[in-house]
Amino acid sequence: MKKNSIISIIIILLILLTAILFVRGCSQEGSEMKSYTVAGTYTETATYQNGEIKVSGVNIENATFTGNLTVVDSVVDGDIRLTNSAVQGELLVKGSGTVYLDGGSYQNVTLEKQGVKLVLLGAATIENLTARAAATIIVDNQSKVKTLNVDKAANRTSITTQENGTIENIQSRGISDILLNTPAKLIGFGTNAxxxxxxxxxxxxKIVAESKVTLTLNANVGTVLLTATGEGTGIILGNNAVITSLATETRVEITGEGSITSATTNDVLNITGTITPDVVYITTKPVVTDANGGLTVSTNTNRTADTNSGSGSSSSWYSNSSSSGTIINSKYDAPPLNPVDPVDPPSPPTPPSPPITIPVEAIQVTPVEADVIMGNTLKLNTVIFPANATNQTIIWESSNTNVATVTNGVVTPVANGEATITARTQDGNKTDTCKITVKTNIAAVTMINTINATNNAIAETIAYDSSYNLPVVVIVQGYGSDVFPCSVTWTPNTVDTKKVGETLYTGTLVMPAGYVNLNNVEASIALTVTAQPLITASSELSSQRIYLNEDPAPIFVEASVTEAKTLTYQWSYRFGDSEIPMPEITGPIYDPPVSTTPGTVYYTCVISSENAEPVTVLAGIVVTSADPAILPDAAAPVAVDESIPTAPAAADLSEMPTINAQPTSISQLSGVALATSLAQATRTAQAALGTPKADITTATFTVDAQVNDGGELTYQWFESADAINADGKPIDGATGKTFAVDTSGPAGTTYYYVEITNTKAGCLPVTAVSLPVSLTIV
Known part of the structure; x- marks a missing residue:
């Protein structure tokens, strides 16, 4: 019978062990959250729902996350690497310096950390990649990104493809710098780019630009679309690159060594530079929306312009489109005058006739009005009517040569202002004019807060909670050596000097009259707020037991502070319900006076430093007995003159006990909690073997002290609700070096201390007090 009971117990234990191993295995696969809190390489092939990376130096291999994986913002810098892993939800990058994705697949990757670097290696693939803050993105090896979005706030994001790494589509809603060494389908620049x-x-x-950008194309492009908001875009064609189709609603300058097969525009003057399209189509709306909601080139044109007809100043390489009605631009062009019908030459007489002189009847200058930026030039176009007028000579004049000069129709700006350029025919003194406004483009911010700016920016470091004001004016550079003050509006508009770390403040320049900011130059301040000073108090609580009229020992505090700050001290004491400040005590040591009043005095010191949170320390407790330090005279009576008052003799004091080992605090499971945690695992065994008698669970405190004067040491333990070693409740029977506490009660924290009294024959007893210790039952 006994043998069968033992076999039953073994079987039950094996079943319990199997269940535990099964539960642990289930928790490994598909666990709800995986946290990486220690740097290192994690090579397990496992599947998790979500994950968090909380430290740098983590390398995750062969892991699958069915939900999201987050690099938390507390990871300030360092590297994170995912190797042949998969994230089916979102990989959210809030922290880290560089994130490497070496192989693997990622559905959505979002970059929120300012300045983070993302490197794709191996055959890594990303379905959707979004930069919400400025970042550096490198797509290398065989890696692929289907769609990359650059948010408006992610200004100056850098994007590079190399080797065989590709990005299929890029949509840049903020300012970005893109270098593509591999093919792409669509590159789009939004209105804020x-x-x-x-x-x-x-x-x-295809390339779509809805803002002013610079395109350097060293390989062929199928279609380039420029909307009206992309005015000022520049295209540089290198390596004999070919643009098959260009559509522009605004002015674009095209230079370099390539060619444009065809162009569609609403104004022939939109296309400037050294490269002329082979064919130009004219229509009122060159860029239209296709059936899929995207932009494409309009096909609603009926006539093409001849880019090779005509010569001299009267040549025109454009023509009307019957669908557009007119090619006249209301700002830059004036309606052409009707040319005079040529007169049919008379029948030649028998003798030769003298040559016929055809007079000039009118001249047209385009554009009618234009802005010219300092450092650039503008070529004015002219048409003489009739086209076959004999004398085609034109004389050019400027109304203000201090603003602009003109030579052979080329306007050169001199200084900000306005000037009227007049084209005058030598024959007939016919004139037409163009109003020129000269403006200066901002080149750079040169000074911020009296500090020379580098790349329009400065960096400063200030103390925590100090004063800092963003400047209302910065110094900027115009054309050449022109520098001048310029108002600025900042984002954020105020400085939070309690925000530890670096904050970037971006300033938008407010242009004075005559100046423009075509390159969107901005001022910036990288402001670093140092950490708040931290005060650390390291001294222990001093507790004294003295007799009436005895002089307590000095009380002191020990403390340190970071950031090389200076500490200050302010003392006070509490007697009864009264708190009395001592403004005259300003050092780390206080020597209390002779104690003439029985009771307990608590001495507190407030430790302060500039910009730091003050620390309040209970430095010392002095408990004064109602009895003076005097023993009654035990000698034989001696006759004395009773008329002369005498004071009793002061007694010797026993030696102050030395505490060699203080009691230590304890944290322990209560008997109830411990029994509950074991009950599930042992219930079956207890049923088979019988329920044993429960032992009482206790916690034991110990103190060690000594004296060298031959006195006898006695002990009394006290209980207190607070972490102080005075005014406690004496514990009955707790009079030894050790003290055992029953922990089977409810959870909570109780404080204990022990008074150690040395009693020597012929001397008054002296008491030492241990530090308060805690018992925490959980």
């Missing part, structure tokens, strides 16, 4: 750059060394199917 002004100042972006694209350098392409591989074929691109």
């Amino acid at each position: 002004s100042g972006s750059t694209l350098v392409s060394n591989a074929v691109i199917e």
Whole structure:
């Protein structure tokens, strides 16, 4: 019978062990959250629902996250690497310096950390990549990104593809700098991407620019679309690159060594530079929306312009489109005058006739009005009527040569202002004019807060909670050596000097009259607020037991502070319900006076420093007995003159006990909690073997003290609700060096201390007090 009971117990234990191993295995696969809190390489092949990376130096291999994986913002810098892993939800990057994705697949990747670097290696693939803050993105090896979005707030995001790494579509809503060494389908620049750059060394199917950008194209492009908001865009064609189709609603300058097969525009003057399209189509709306909601080139044109007809100043390489009605631009062009019908030459007489002189009847200058930026020039176009007028000579004049000069129709700006350029025919003194406004483009911010700016920016470091005001004016550079003050509006508009770390403040320049900011130059201040000073108090609580009229020992505090700050001290004491400040005590040590009043006095010191949170320390407790330090005279009576008052003799004091080992605090499971945690695992065994008698669970405190004067040490333990070693409740029977506490009661914290009294024959007893210790039952 006994043998069968033992076998039953073994079987039950094996079943319990199997269940525990099964539960642990289930928790490994598909667990709700995986946290990485220690740097290192994690090579397990496992599947998790979500994950958090809380430290740098983590390398995750072969893991799958069915939900999201987050690099938390407390990871300030350092590297994170995912190797052949998969994130089916979102990989959210709030922290880290560089994130490497070496192989693997990622559905959505979002970059929220300012300045983070993302490197794709191996055959890594990303379905959707979004930069919400300025970042550096490198797509290398065989990696692929289907769609990359650059948010408006992610200004100056850098994007590079190299080797065989590709990005299929890029939508830049903020300023970005793109270098493509591999083919792409679509590159788009939104209305807030002004100042972006694209350098392409591989074929691109389509480029759409809705803001002013610079395109350097060293490989063929299928279609380039420029909307009206992309005015000032520049295209540089290198390596004999070809744009198959260009559509522009605004002015664009095209230079370099390539060619444009065809162009569609609403104004022939929109296309400037050294490269002329082979064919130009004229229509009222060159860029239209296709059936899929995207932008495409309009096909609603009936006539093409001849780019090779005509010569001299009267040549025109454009023509009307019957669908557009007219090609006249209300701002830049004036209606052409009707040319005089040529007179049919008379029948030649028999003798030769003298040559016929055809007089000039009118001249037209385009544009009618234009802005010219300092450092640039403007070529004015002219048409003489009739086209076959004999004398085509034109004399050019400027109404203000201090603002602009003109030579052979080329206007050169001199200084900000307005001037009227007049084209005058030598024959007939016919005139037409163009109003020129000269403006200066901002080149750079040169000074912020009296500090020379580098790349329009400065960096400063200030103390925590100090004063800092953003400047209302910065110094900017115009054309050449022209520098001048310029108002600025900041974002954020105020400085939070309690926000520890670096904050970037961006300033938008407010242009004075005559100045423009075509490159969207902004001032910036990288302001670093140092950490708040931290005060650390390291001294222990001093507790004294003295007799009436005895002089207590000095009380002191020990403390340190970070950031090289200076500490200050302010003492006070509490007697009864009264708190009395001592403003005259300003050092780390206080020597209390002779104690003439029985009772307990608590001495507190407030430790302060500039910009730091003050620390209040209970430095010392002095408990004064109602008895003076005097023993009654035990000698034989001696006759004395009773008329003369005498004072009793002061007694010797026993030696102050020395505490060699203080009691230590304890944290322990209560008997109830411990029994509950074991009950589930042992219930079956107890049923088979019988329920044993429960032992009482206790916690034991110990103190060690000594004296060298031959006195006898006695002990009394006290209980207190607070972490102080005075005014406690004496515990009955707790009079030894050790003290055991029953922990089977409810959870909570109780404080204990022990008074150690040395009693030597012929001397008054002296008491030492231990530090308060805690018992925490959980």
